[in-house]
Amino acid sequence: MRSDVRSVRSGRQQIYLTVPGSQISGGLTLDFQMSLLEPGRTVESPFAPKKIGNTVFRVERKILLEGIAPRLPMLPVSFADHGIVGSESSLWWLRLSTHDLTASASSAIWLWLNVDNPFIVRMLEVPDSPESEMWLRFLEIDFMRQLLREALSNDELSLQVPYPEESLGCVLSSLVTLLGNSLDQLRQRYQEDPGRLEAELQAKVGGVK
Structure with a gap:
């Protein structure tokens, strides 16, 4: 399942994703990734991303939905x-x-x-x-x-x-x-x-x- 955000404003921003409950059980892994869509006109740092598609930020979170004990679905x-x-x-x-x-x-x-x-x-x-x-x-x-x-x-x-x-x-x-x-x-x-x-x-x- 994928949710695309085409632009990011400055300051605090919230992203919402609806996951169908009938399709998940046990555990949920959320992988959040920000990629470069347009390179800036002036890039001062040699470590700054320059190519379209470069990963700017990425974080992964794993959430247990039904505890850690095995159970029948x-x-x-x-x-x-x-x-x-x-x-x-x-x-x-x-x-x-x-x-x-x-x-x-x-x-x-x-x-x-x-x-x-x-x-x-x-x-x-x-x-x-x-x-x-x-x-x-x-x-x-x-x-x-x-x-x-x-x-x-x-x-x-x-x-x-x-x-x-x-x-x-x-x-x-x-x-x-x-x-x-x-x-x-x-x-x-x-x-x-x-x-x-x-x-x-x-x-x-x-x-x-």
Whole structure:
């Protein structure tokens, strides 16, 4: 996302940038840069920028949006609004906003929680209850199971590609290496006995906390 300011007045100046909340999660990096558009007629200092495009000033700020603890990217949604018949019986929906493996995982992966379901509503309203904790634990395991399915069905995923940190490709490849070192072997095992591979995943991520 980019915001261009064509001129800078003398004195104090404020720049505003609107960021769509549905496209960000976890962390936000702001990179502010001022570049030379027109060289001055007289330049006294040999260190002053002279060419168009020269960087005059640059600063970067990183902001944590949701704390530093890992969490599921959950979003309450009415499934009835998305045309699902009998939506009150549905629980959640793993939705990828993009399949670009270099995209940020925090903006690409969303777990939609169905607010038409009374169990989900109670889990959201009273998250500390024993029932809600049980549902949340089951949700976490199922979330990983569905991510594994996405990883094994993505023909472009490769364990040899150094995907950017916290990208969709990085998350999917890390999940694959949790179960083995060969993507082809895992795909073969999943075809032969998907239940066993999912049970191994449960043993990896479903331990008592």
